Amino acid sequence: MTQHVVGVDFGTLSGRAVVVRVADGAELGTAVHEYAHGAVERTLPATGEALPLHWALQMPDDWIDVLRHAVPAAVAAAGVDPGSVIGIATDFTACTFLPTLADGTPLCAVLPEQMHAYPKLWKHHAAQGQADRINELAALRGESWLTRYGGKLSSEWQLAKGLQVLEEAPEVYARAERFVEAADWIVWQLAGVETRNACTAGYKGVLQDGSYPSKAYLEALHPAFGDWVSKVDGPLAPLGGRAGSLTEQAAGWTGLPAGIAVAVGNVDAHVTAPAAKAVEPGQLVAIMGTSTCHVMSGASLADVPGMCGVVRDGIIPGLWGFEAGQSAVGDIFAWFVETLLSGGLSHEELTQRAAAQKPGQHGLVALDWHNGNRSVLVDHGLSGVIVGQTLATRPEDVYRALVEATAFGTRTIIAVLESSGVPVTEFIAAGGLLKNRFLMQVYADVLRRPISVIGSEQGPALGSAMHAAVAAGAYPDIRAAADAMGKVERQAYVPDDAAADVYDRLFAEYSALHDYFGRGTNDVLHRLRALREEVAR
Known part of the structure; x- marks a missing residue:
């Protein structure tokens, strides 16, 4: 039987799924599902409360709806037997970051009236004040990780957003047992296993050389911030690795066979590189x-x-x-x-x-x-x-x-x-x-x-599908998958x-x-x- 994989790309306003043939990367079917709430930037849906300037949130249920609607629609459009699908992989905007309970339940499901309980979208820029203090203190202390971020950590990244929650809604911070990148949360829902992918942990979570920022530094930012690492640390998984197997519940959402490979999460931009055959320095x-x-x-x-x-x-x-x-x-x-x-x-x-x-x-x-x-x-x-x-x-x-x-x-x-x-x-x-x-x-x-x-209109989804093929064992690594499945037109425009x-x-x-x-x-x-x-x- 011809083997296929599914890639799902979660964007700012919608999610899209693509069904790809493992042998050559042919994109056989695709489907897009618009988020019911889009990017939440004006009012909190649960209460109608106006959001402050520079806020941007999302709704976790919208992401699950992509699995329910876009994946089955893409498989139907491809005209393939769902039993031929050997793996699924996802990518996400980042840093899109949410607080959860220990079992992965989004905190906004428990505290719907509290805006800090919702996922903060990548373009949430209301934590600039926290980012400024993070950078000033890191520079003053000579924190070695700061140069890895060009000398300034963005307000979009995890530390600034987490510190904003602590300072503006300490009760939400205390209730949150985990803070999770959406890229990892959606994999948690698919495979029933919590993982932390090496990409978002490094770029968005300040995990460098095996360590997060020190407890002493975090407590210098805020005395109650010293437990931050305990809320974000987790099993680190390499890109292209197998996070686990598709659960029965997720199989019901997607129409795919339970037990197929679920790849480790990834970022929409980063996962696109191998899809464009960009695997060399x-x-x-x-x-x-x-x-x-x-x-x-x-x-x-x-x-x-x-x-x-x-x-x-x-x-x-x-x-x-x-x-x-x-x-x-x-x-x-x-x-x-x-x-x-x-x-x-x-x-x-x-x-x-x-x-x-x-x-x-x-x-x-x-x-x-x-x-x-x-x-x-x-x-x-x-x-x-x-x-x-x-x-x-x-x-x-x-x-x-x-x-x-x-x-x-x-x-x-x-x-x-x-x-x-x-x-x-x-x-x-x-x-x-x-x-x-x-x-x-x-x-x-x-x-x-x-x-x-x-050579694809769905670069991130194709890149995710390629990582699914690696996670399922169809290719030994992402370079081999890129060689067989990637698409690029060289020098399409010249100056x-x-x-x-x-x-x-x-x-x-x-x-x-x-x-x-x-x-x-x-x-x-x-x-x-x-x-x-x-x-x-």
Whole structure:
């Protein structure tokens, strides 16, 4: 019988499942299930209470519904016998983090009226104050792990979110027996076994060289924070490993055979790298969607300012995995179209008009910080900037400037990697923004390098399916699975030299603004944010 695997990708607003043939990676069927609650950013569903600024939550039941609906629908679309499926694997946004009881019951099921009991989505940025103190104290004490995160730990990561719970809702913190990445929680529901995957533990949980931050450091942050490690520590499992077997309950949800392999959890961006055949040092994969995550492997450890994390075995076993990111990319374009234009021009119309322009024609330059800056400044208190507008500025001018700004942000990340001794030998793009050919050409011109593209519209789900094949024993490791199942089109876009020359000049202006507003020369963006929050209270 032909063997198949299922990959499930849990995103910001929906989950998608794909059924993949083990022999060659052919994607036979896919299905998407929209979360009933989406990203919870305005009010708490259970009470209608307004959420504070910069909050973003999710609902665990929405994730289970993906298993109930998307997986059976994908198997049906593929037209395969469920009995031919030998494994299932999942990936998740991260850091998406929830408190639970000891048996994995989400605390929001017990305390539905308490907003801190819910999973905090990756783009929950309300813990910036905690992150600032985490970084200041770590720098003061000379904590060795801080350089692995580019000198600043993000407010998106576990420590900041956990400390926020302790300080703002100590009763919730005390009640929480475990804090779990959603990537591990969903595997817990599938296999009935608690595991901690090496990827999220390293990048989001500050597990470096086998240890979490010390109890002395944690208690210096807050006297009651000394038990933090006991709430997050657990059986550490390697990527591609088998977490356990599909339980009878999960088999009922998915329609798959009980007992098949359930792979260890993973992060949506990181799991995409092998799907794009990026398993060697120097191959950078940019997963471009609502935000962009940049992941690549290197042969040796290097300290890179502004990285989200550098973790041994974090992406590919035996290599150092580097992660950087931009907190908003597609979200910026959507904000412009849906909010500022209020039902005016569509994405497609703006793209056509913007593509008709020459680089530099609009006279604008923008900073892509509408959701803060993840790399290389690691500061979610920053906000977007557009310079050069006049009464002659048209919507397509601003749209193009925003597209270019996100490309300049990626160029900044690559420049910091390379100046730190981590060469980027190939740039591979994945994610939903690949459909915009204009955008991809702008990136090639701004980066002044060819862009390869993944050969799948479901890169994370395909990558998860490949890890399922490894967990089920169909391949000895993820490199072998990538060779047989991965898909990539080399140099799908090549830079135009004339356009690249203009973008070199614009990038110099972007860099000047980047440092002026982002490195403390003018702190106006932080002052404006503080004023907004003061007035909102």
